[in-house]
Amino acid sequence: MDEMTNRATVSQTYLRDRVRAWLAQGLLPAIDATAWAGPGTGQPCAVCRGVVEIGETEYEISCAGGHLFAHRDCYTIWHEESRSLPRASAGP
Numbered sequence: 001m002d003e004m005t006n007r008a009t010v011s012q013t014y015l016r017d018r019v020r021a022w023l024a025q026g027l028l029p030a031i032d033a034t035a036w037a038g039p040g041t042g043q044p045c046a047v048c049r050g051v052v053e054i055g056e057t058e059y060e061i062s063c064a065g066g067h068l069f070a071h072r073d074c075y076t077i078w079h080e081e082s083r084s085l086p087r088a089s090a091g092p
């Protein structure tokens with residue numbers, strides 16, 4: 001029941017718009033399905049640029065360039081927007 005926690009200073013709508021723009025511009029990779037949730041290790045979030053604090057849940061996303069990290073809420077937006085993207089190329 002921690003969904004109501006409002007940690008971010010920017011709104012979810014703003015983040016979603018930004019994620020959509022970054023995905024369109026190739027500044028963020030589209031998430032396939034590979035992500036690992038674990039305890040926060042102080043990594044910067046790829047979506048909101050904030051730090052995933054110790055004690056928060058950190059999502060680690062594997063991508064072509066290595067690994068990216070995101071808060072749970074940020075990951076949720078990122079994942080949803082990735083799925084709504086038109087596929088640029090055929091799958092495997």
Ligand SMILES: [Zn+2]
Pocket residue numbers: 045046047048049050070071074
């Ligand atoms: Zn974040």
